[in-house]
Amino acid sequence: MPNYSDKPVIIFDMDGTLLDLDYDDFIWNHLLPIRYAQTHDCSLEHSKQILAEFYQEHNHTLNWYSTRFWTAKVGVDVLAMQIEHKHRVAQRAGCIELLSYLKANDYPVWLATNADTAGLAFKLEETGIGEYFDVMVSSETLGHAKEFQPFWQKLQQMHAFDPKHCYFIDDTEKVLNGAAAFGIQNLYSIAQPSSANSPRSACNFPMLDALTDLIAILESSHVEHPAAESAIPEISIAVQDEELKKYA
Known part of the structure; x- marks a missing residue:
């Protein structure tokens, strides 16, 4: 079983982040x-x-x-x-490569999406990415969209995590603002959520040109702060929502 005490939780959005918008x-x-x-x-x-x-x-x-x-x-x-x-549902380039790296290196990987449970279900079935996540949560299940604090409060109650020892990647700036207000410190946006549109020119958060850019960021952080990582208390990961188990 992965040792969650020395690895930050990595939380991904789905549409526009892991999947092509x-x-x-x-x-x-x-x-x-x-x-x-x-x-x-x-x-x-x-x-x-x-x-x-x-x-x-x-x-x-x-x-x-x-x-x-x-x-x-x-x-x-x-x-x-x-x-x-x-x-037409498609993974963004580097999606499986990044998720495979995180799984192989024992990172706790979560999916937090605003897609409702029905929409989430068919996209998981179509893409096969569900197997990479320890926790999958839909805003419909929590009763609040990710843009707002009650989403993050309920997520933390259901699945304990330290916002300071966590990475969150999302393509929507308002969602990232909500996560920042909750105290998540490592926030990244996506430069090109849709393959049909040009990359964004500006964002208030650092942007990943490629999903796999996160690998170098995590490896650099691990080298620079090994003591801080080992000092983080063990995070208890609860089982994923019963409503979503059948879709994983």
């Missing part, structure tokens, strides 16, 4: 407007306008990430639509 952009910004226009017999232009208003209203709320909410809101089975195109 191009899939989600396709679903929400291209396909859903078409399906909404077909369902409600309106023009594509009107469909895009209506959906843009909905998106603006619910952005960064728990509803924003809920397939059940959007299905009821827009009259389109959003989960079925996503699964229909699940073949």
